[in-house]
Amino acid sequence: MGLRQGPAPCPIPANAANGEGILREARCARGAIAAGALAVVVAATVGLPFANAEVLPPYVIVGDAIPESLTGQPGDPVRGKAIVASRQTGLCLLCHSAPLPEEKFQGTIGPDLKGVASRNTEGELRLRIVDPRRLNPDTIMPAYYRVDGLIRVAPAFRGKTVLTAEQIEDVVAFLMTLK
Ligand code: HEC
DSSP, rough: OOOOOOOOOOOOOOOTHHHHHHHHHHHHHHHHHHHHHHHHHHHHHTTTOOOOOOOOOEEEEEEBOSSSSSSSSSOOHHHHHHHHTTTTTGGGTTTTOOSSSTOOOOOOOOOOOOTHHHHHHHHHHHHHHHHHGGGGHHHHOOSSHHHHSSSSSGGGGGTOSSHHHHHHHHHHHHHHHHH
């Protein structure tokens, strides 16, 4: 399965209103942030292009949804639950509460994920995880499957999405159980 090992994408948190900044600040060690900041400054100073930006496989947005699976396969709700609950991988509970009574200290910044599948179709949930700014440009929710339009991403983490396509599908499959 696709749980990525090693450090998470770790751009410099540019400002507190930026979802990726909040997420990655929480996930990244101080040293990594400092090193990344230095790398960005150096690259900017000498005018190096940021190379190797990954081109994500295209997906089709229909209305406010991505109706088709990013992988062409259904996700696994058990793995998705682990990603949502994880303080390293999804970090959803930083902002959301979810019906996971065993998880302490759940967030209240975003809506409770309980019943989220009654309010959204599968495709709507997919777009909300992939790139919530398509729906609300001011949202603080991170785009979990986006590599462009981010600010001040350290070169080492350029072109890397927060979650893989497979992980997105696992999260969507878990959310679909929350009727
Ligand atoms: C930094 C805070 C933050 C994080 C982290 C975050 N979200 Fe959100 N999320 C929000 C906010 C705020 C909203 C409300 C809508 C908006 O701002 O556009 C939202 C909305 C949603 C919605 C729509 C809810 C509804 O009732 O229709 C879903 C689904 C969702 N988030 C799932 C997730 C999942 C799954 C994760 C982890 C993979 C996650 N979020 C991580 C802040 C966050």
